[in-house]
């Protein structure tokens with residue numbers, strides 16, 4: 001590096017160095033605040049189900065165990081609490097991996113129609129408990145090949161469809177559709193006629209731990225991480241996610257995926 005003797009250049013460089021350092025410190029401060037808030041949220045999320053499990057187990061030990069029907073009921077509830085803890089920990093694990101960028105995407109062509117059908121099979125029982133109809137047009141009877149990490153996209157579909165069931169009304173419906181967006185992109189749409197989301201809450205939906213109705217969501221066993229995971233996965237694919245909703249009428253989440261056809265054509269050239 002040549003030694004700068006020009007005073008003006010030197011002053012400029014010193015100033016730039018100072019500004020860079022200041023920015024670096026600001027970034028570190030924000031990160032630290034983020035970390036602290038994250039830890040606070042995590043312990044808060046874990047506390048509720050842990051206390052629930054503890055409550056049922058102590059009641060059982062205090063004598064409720066002797067009553068056969070209560071015993072079964074309380075053990076089942078304790079098990080539900082543990083199940084919820086497992087989901088939260090799995091979500092946290094996924095989110096931290098996505099956020100520090102160590103989660104490796106295994107990108108390959110796959111049939112999105114088949115994937116949607118398998119997710120429907122998985123969630124049919126859950127939907128039927130609320131008499132919610134899962135609909136996927138019969139016109140999709142041939143493969144539509146897209147590119148992405150199939151297992152991560154499965155997670156995206158599960159999270160979005162589970163939400164449409166959780167926040168759906170009894171005897172409602174969830175409809176999936178695939179449409180051509182551009183020459184090389186498709187749009188996957190998940191539409192429900194559930195409770196909908198108020199305008200002022202829409203911009204915060206994808207924040208981790210964010211829930212519109214804390215008390216309501218809690219009975220549904222959500223951790224507020226589902227949509228945050230969805231957004232991370234879609235963005236890791238360099239794709240986009242959209243949400244539209246009318247409070248009291250329903251919501252529509254949609255995301256883009258790259259068609260496999262174009263890539264294959266390019267390879268063939």
Ligand code: ADP
Nearest residue numbers: 163164167211212217222223224225226227251
């Ligand atoms: P949760 O674990 O609470 O479901 P999510 O991150 O998946 O967390 O969703 C965040 C919040 O967004 C939910 O608590 C709910 O209030 C709202 N939400 C998500 N999907 C829908 C939907 N399909 N209809 C209405 N509200 C929804």
